[in-house]
Amino acid sequence: MSFLFVSDHLALDFAATVAWRATDPEELLAGPGDFARWAVAAGVVDRLDTVTQDDLTRARALREAVYRLALAAGAEEPADPRDVTLVRRAAAHPPVRPALHDLGRVERRGGVTEVLATLATTASDLFGGPDRLLVRRCAGTPCTRLFVDRSRAGTRRWCDKRSCGSRVNAAAYRRRGGRSEQV
Numbered sequence: 001m002s003f004l005f006v007s008d009h010l011a012l013d014f015a016a017t018v019a020w021r022a023t024d025p026e027e028l029l030a031g032p033g034d035f036a037r038w039a040v041a042a043g044v045v046d047r048l049d050t051v052t053q054d055d056l057t058r059a060r061a062l063r064e065a066v067y068r069l070a071l072a073a074g075a076e077e078p079a080d081p082r083d084v085t086l087v088r089r090a091a092a093h094p095p096v097r098p099a100l101h102d103l104g105r106v107e108r109r110g111g112v113t114e115v116l117a118t119l120a121t122t123a124s125d126l127f128g129g130p131d132r133l134l135v136r137r138c139a140g141t142p143c144t145r146l147f148v149d150r151s152r153a154g155t156r157r158w159c160d161k162r163s164c165g166s167r168v169n170a171a172a173y174r175r176r177g178g179r180s181e182q183v
């Protein structure tokens, strides 16, 4: 299984590791190894060798806090203080530190605590700053991915135009009896 990174933000890509949240939730971090693979695919760390079941539980708890905070931020609703505390505590540890070796060659080493600290740090930057108001939910049903709308006009609707956008547009096209329309 491959992971998708379409949120324009690492913390929201992390939150998207549960797919189809509203209808038939699919846990993409099913085992400790999945979290290791995600962290490497996300570019957070070069390799993550030892991930225990407890680590996975910690990772999921942080992810769910990030997801709830993202929903609250996008809706301009108050945050759950427990989620805020969880993110703050995870970010209190040293994050993965990139070690530059040459042009185009950087080494990222760390364990689970460092990876979670990195994720919590990016989440803190997002939710603590003005971009929190740009968090949107994908308009494609039943997609539940979130993204940061950095479009100049603030009109981004899809997590990924090629999957959700084109699917929805194709459905709309069929509904209109094949008449094309600018979307």
Ligand SMILES: [Zn+2]
Pocket: 138, 139, 140, 143, 144, 145, 158, 159, 160, 164
């Ligand atoms: Zn989507």
